[in-house]
Amino acid sequence: MPEECPAHHAKELRIWIGGDRRASEEFFEYTPWFTGVERMSLSEHGGFPLGHGGDPLWREPSSWRLPQSITSLAIEADVFTLVHLRDIMAQLPNLEDLSLSGHHIPVDKRALPGIGTALRGRFGGRLTLRHQYVREDVINMLLEIPSGLRCTEVRIDGAIKFLPLAVRVAEVCLETLVKLSYRAIVYCKSHPFSWSDWF
Amino acid sequence: MLTPFPDVGGSETFEQSFDLSKFPGLQEVDFSFPVDWRSGRIHWVPMALSTLRPTTSSRLSAIQLHFNNTPFPGESIETLTIHTSDDLRRIADEVTRIEREFQGTVKFTVIWDPGFDGHRVPKCFLRMFCGAGHAINLDASSVKSDELRLGRIYCIATLEGMGSESYYFGRKDRR
Numbered sequence A: 001m002p003e004e005c006p007a008h009h010a011k012e013l014r015i016w017i018g019g020d021r022r023a024s025e026e027f028f029e030y031t032p033w034f035t036g037v038e039r040m041s042l043s044e045h046g047g048f049p050l051g052h053g054g055d056p057l058w059r060e061p062s063s064w065r066l067p068q069s070i071t072s073l074a075i076e077a078d079v080f081t082l083v084h085l086r087d088i089m090a091q092l093p094n095l096e097d098l099s100l101s102g103h104h105i106p107v108d109k110r111a112l113p114g115i116g117t118a119l120r121g122r123f124g125g126r127l128t129l130r131h132q133y134v135r136e137d138v139i140n141m142l143l144e145i146p147s148g149l150r151c152t153e154v155r156i157d158g159a160i161k162f163l164p165l166a167v168r169v170a171e172v173c174l175e176t177l178v179k180l181s182y183r184a185i186v187y188c189k190s191h192p193f194s195w196s197d198w199f
Numbered sequence B: 001m002l003t004p005f006p007d008v009g010g011s012e013t014f015e016q017s018f019d020l021s022k023f024p025g026l027q028e029v030d031f032s033f034p035v036d037w038r039s040g041r042i043h044w045v046p047m048a049l050s051t052l053r054p055t056t057s058s059r060l061s062a063i064q065l066h067f068n069n070t071p072f073p074g075e076s077i078e079t080l081t082i083h084t085s086d087d088l089r090r091i092a093d094e095v096t097r098i099e100r101e102f103q104g105t106v107k108f109t110v111i112w113d114p115g116f117d118g119h120r121v122p123k124c125f126l127r128m129f130c131g132a133g134h135a136i137n138l139d140a141s142s143v144k145s146d147e148l149r150l151g152r153i154y155c156i157a158t159l160e161g162m163g164s165e166s167y168y169f170g171r172k173d174r175r
Helices: A021-029 A082-089 A136-143 A160-172 B044-049 B077-083 B085-101 B123-130 B140-144
Strands: A012-016 A039-043 A072-076 A097-102 A126-131 A153-159 A179-185 B028-035 B062-069 B107-113 B153-161 B164-171
Touching: A012 A021, A072 A082, A082 A136, A126 A136, A136 A160, A153 A160, A160 A179, B028 B044, B044 B085, B062 B085, B085 B107
Parallel strands: A012 A039, A039 A072, A072 A097, A097 A126, A126 A153, A153 A179, A179 B028, B028 B062, B062 B107
Antiparallel strands: B107 B164, B153 B164
8 A cells, every 4th residue: 555545544435336347346456455444335226227136246245355444334236146245244354234225136046054154243233124135045144143143223124025034133133122123115016117118 | 097016925914023022122113114905914013012011111212103105096095094994093002002101201203104196194094193082184285284283193294395295293292
């Protein structure tokens, strides 16, 4: 890192991985410079519809080098598989707050038992799961975290049919929970709308 | 004419809900749910509220209930709430019980979001949450008034935009 580089002053990294994904992912070569960063957000949506599951990543998150100082991670994207998520979170030993949001999360067809055992972090803050992240495989992974979940705030916005999953997550944090938010969503089949017809 | 989209994955009813008595440090509860035309879908709300007791939730200070109105095009809002009236009644009963048992230490905020198709707060909803015997004028202009007092619950804000209006109701301040 150049001596005059101010990166160590940064407290927050907001990374948009849409558009030219190669450029945004190359940025991860430099993320270790941000030694004091506490919050990181990875977002993909730019107001335009991407394909279901988004475009594939150019570089696997396992090759990213994330600052160990991060305590808060927010992902709002449709591109990460469960394995990607594991590879990101496994690099963050001080994670307190986690927010996952996405509408068309790619489903990993493989059975991934024990995937959560690689996760690190303290998980003593806020846990937010929204839309398709309220799903059995995601929640099973979180429940496998060796240090356990000790969240003070749980917010879940998901399909009403996954209410039992929301109950499970909340009950894991029963000793520490201070605020519980649950938003039940009823999804309808998508409208047969197409952008090409619109234009 | 608009055709209602067939609904997927939402008609389940649950015997399971949050058992809020299990969380000794719980201070805030925030539930948001669609007021649906089929009974049973919001059954989990009164079930969860029924588990709140002063002995097990001594730190509880705030509850927010957010009703999202999502009628199909052309569906009457009154018809919609009549179909869910048992669940709405049970929720209202639990609100009354919690207010009584917690002796006013829990701040309630009840929000009715009419969505894009409903532009009024349904009469039966107001009756349930404002107590019997109050004359309620459902004329939209009066509901918009921030000064409108509706007994226990009153209008605290009105948001307008994108052709939709949201009426926010909250508990009257204690002085």
